[in-house]
Amino acid sequence: MIAASDLPGAHRVRFAWRLLAPRHWPTWAAVAFLRASLYLPLGARARMADILGRVYYRGNRKRRRIATINIGLCFPEWTPERRKRAVREHFRLAALALFHMAVLWWGDERMLDCCLRVVGLEHYEAARATGRNIIVLHCHCVGLEASLALSRYFPYVGFVKPLKDPVLDFVMTRGRERFGGRVFAREAGMRPFIRAVKAGYGASYVPDEDLGPKESVYASFFGVPAATLPTLGRLARMTDAVVIPCFTRLLPRGGCELWLEPPLTNFPTETPVGDATAMNAAIEQAVLKMPEQYMWTMKRFKTRDTGQSPYD
Numbered sequence: 303m304i305a306a307s308d309l310p311g312a313h314r315v316r317f318a319w320r321l322l323a324p325r326h327w328p329t330w331a332a333v334a335f336l337r338a339s340l341y342l343p344l345g346a347r348a349r350m351a352d353i354l355g356r357v358y359y360r361g362n363r364k365r366r367r368i369a370t371i372n373i374g375l376c377f378p379e380w381t382p383e384r385r386k387r388a389v390r391e392h393f394r395l396a397a398l399a400l401f402h403m404a405v406l407w408w409g410d411e412r413m414l415d416c417c418l419r420v421v422g423l424e425h426y427e428a429a430r431a432t433g434r435n436i437i438v439l440h441c442h443c444v445g446l447e448a449s450l451a452l453s454r455y456f457p458y459v460g461f462v463k464p465l466k467d468p469v470l471d472f473v474m475t476r477g478r479e480r481f482g483g484r485v486f487a488r489e490a491g492m493r494p495f496i497r498a499v500k501a502g503y504g505a506s507y508v509p510d511e512d513l514g515p516k517e518s519v520y521a522s523f524f525g526v527p528a529a530t531l532p533t534l535g536r537l538a539r540m541t542d543a544v545v546i547p548c549f550t551r552l553l554p555r556g557g558c559e560l561w562l563e564p565p566l567t568n569f570p571t572e573t574p575v576g577d578a579t580a581m582n583a584a585i586e587q588a589v590l591k592m593p594e595q596y597m598w599t600m601k602r603f604k605t606r607d608t609g610q611s612p613y614d
């Protein structure tokens with residue numbers, strides 16, 4: 303297997319003295335606050351998340367509106383009161399996820415073992431025992447950052463969108479690589495991903511975004527036609543890989559759970575639409591287990607077959 307440090311296309315960040323310039327001090331202060339939160343009890347973190355979540359909910363009208371529209375489209379059977387509670391809870395959980403992110407980036411092994419539960423590793427091990435390559439399917443949710451902790455258990459790579467703030471990009475990338483995994487910049491394209499899968503790495507793929515009509519097909523997502531990338535099936539064929547769904551959720555009493563499911567069956571299908579539909583169905587089943595934790599603030603349905611965006 304190619305050493306992780308030698309993987310072509312890896313997103314590399316290095317400390318530079320310019321990161322200590324005064325204009326970056328507010329960012330370093332926020333990072334210091336997040337790191338200091340490790341020493342607070344879980345209850346104190348939860349109370350701070352309640353406050354931050356309310357501030358986020360009240361102060362970001364745009365994202366609040368997007369989340370309300372998305373939940374209304376996906377759960378039309380819910381009452382208006384139930385939808386409003388879900389939106390509020392989503393913002394609270396998004397704030398709570400920040401404190402779990404601190405555990406993932408800086409927590410020691412004891413803290414990680416207490417706050418991170420992994421279920422279903424046997425599905426990965428069984429697939430690897432057969433000699434198959436593996437693509438790990440994730441979806442956007444508030445706890446997605448925890449997915450890169452899988453590199454504690456097996457060689458693992460994922461994609462990252464480099465951040466505009468160089469301090470945050472440095473801190474986040476270092477945190478994501480602390481267990482030996484590597485991340486690729488999206489701009490590097492799919493070649494590094496394909497090489498890593500063929501080299502025996504478990505490779506994270508998070509395809510549930512609306513990236514416009516050019517590369518997408520329409521596939522149902524909670525009964526709504528959604529512009530969906532059909533790339534997963536093509537990647538599985540190219541790399542002779544099985545696709546193992548893996549999802550993350552914050553737990554009611556603190557901590558985070560990653561659960562891996564059995565590989566998708568009869569996948570890839572015979573058509574791009576079939577691949578996209580099967581992928582969306584797997585994500586739907588995960589969302590139903592944690593409906594408030596899906597990333598409802600994304601414009602998941604901005605490209606419509608009718609031509610009219612629900613966000614207009």
